[in-house]
Amino acid sequence: MKNHPHTVDGSVYQAKRAWQMLGLLLLAQVLVALVGRGIAPLSPLIASDLRLSNAQVGGLPSALFAGQMLVSIPSGIVVDRIGTKKLLFIVCLLLGVFYAATTIVTSYAFLLLCILLGGMAYGTMHPVTNRGILYWFPQRRRGMAMGIKQMGITLGSALAAAALLPFALYTDWKMAVTASCLILFAVGVISSFLYNENAVVNKKKNQNEESLVTKIKHMATNRDLLLISLAAFILNGSQMSLTIYVLFYIGNELLFGLGIAGTMYVLSEIGGSAGRIVWGTISDALFEGRRFPVTLILMVVASTGAVAMIFLTPVTPVWILCILLFTLGFAVSGFNGLWMNIATELTEPQRAGLASGFSLTIGSMGVMVLPPLLGWISDISGSFKISWLVMGGLILVALFFVLLLRKRRNF
Structure with a gap:
């Protein structure tokens, strides 16, 4: 496949800016994964607190990915229309709000609903960050860039097990979830404020809606x-x-x-x-x-x-x-x-x-x-x-x- 004509390559400044934007996308991806996948390592504590069966515990990650599946196509359309920058903060905000809400629910049904809605925000992050990579990196640099960004998912998942679970054992799972959501809010603000769209994006609007x-x-x-x-x-x-x-x-x-x-x-x-x-x-x-x-x-x-x-x-x-x-x-x-x-x-x-x-x-x-x-x-x-x-x-x-x-x- 040939390089897309909208990519810009060969400029030292452009390359530097591209890697800076990748760093912001990676940071947001890590924190979104930390919060979104944090339910899994915390599930034994959640099960004990809410008296959930093993089958009910198994429904928690399913709710996350069901939300991701439901929103994947609509979110792709939205990000093509309004861009990466605006959605970075919106995604972090919504995921944090819905997951923070899990700490105040006592019903399993409402717990699933919160995770499902959070999963919709979690799933939106993928097309948001993918679009950023596509517009900032030419094809011959995009493989490594996308790999680094996608590494944020497994890194966030590993951090959830390594950091959230010990913190939850020291306090409780609700404190761990709340703390992770607050950090996610902060990262959403920072990433959205510092992130810039590639200038070429605005020149390539689709004229035929x-x-x-x-x-x-x-x-x-x-x-x-x-x-x-x-x-x-x-x-x-x-x-x-x-x-x-x-x-x-x-x-x-x-x-x-x-x-x-x-x-x-x-x-x-x-x-x-x-x-x-x-x-x-x-x-x-x-x-x-x-x-x-x-x-x-x-x-x-x-x-x-x-x-x-x-x-x-x-x-x-x-x-x-x-x-x-x-x-x-x-x-x-x-x-x-x-x-x-x-x-x-x-x-x-x-x-x-x-x-x-x-x-x-x-x-x-x-x-x-x-x-x-x-x-x-x-x-x-x-x-x-x-x-x-x-x-x-x-x-x-x-x-x-x-x-x-x-x-x-x-x-």
């Missing part, structure tokens, strides 16, 4: 975008399945205990953070901005890693666990940055927000479908081994979608 139905129809009939979105459906679902079930598999089924299982969870998250930067950097530096060769390697590694999980035993050396979980996270979670790049680059710049929102909608469905499916498989088989095998096979199906995209379009 289209109806909402026309815009969505354009996305739905874009076969290239559908193919990468279907691949994201599988990779996103696989990523969340790894996050959810690694503790159960390593700690309970393989009898390593929660201490080692927790370490493997952290390693997979660290691997995912590194992967989002490294894969994008490789596509920029070694393949001149082409995404296919790197995506192919990534999916082969991810599928192989998932299948390798079935060969683990209670006597497997811990260092092998470390290598495998880091590598699996590096590949499965590392796909996210490449996916966002491909989705935005498959459409016109004026539709970048809508394209990422549309693709995110389909990708979010994978998060809601695959973990329950793989969990059900483990229930009826009595082991997670079949689940890992199925995951590996599904990733190969995702690879098939990417191969079809490659055949249709050189990327």
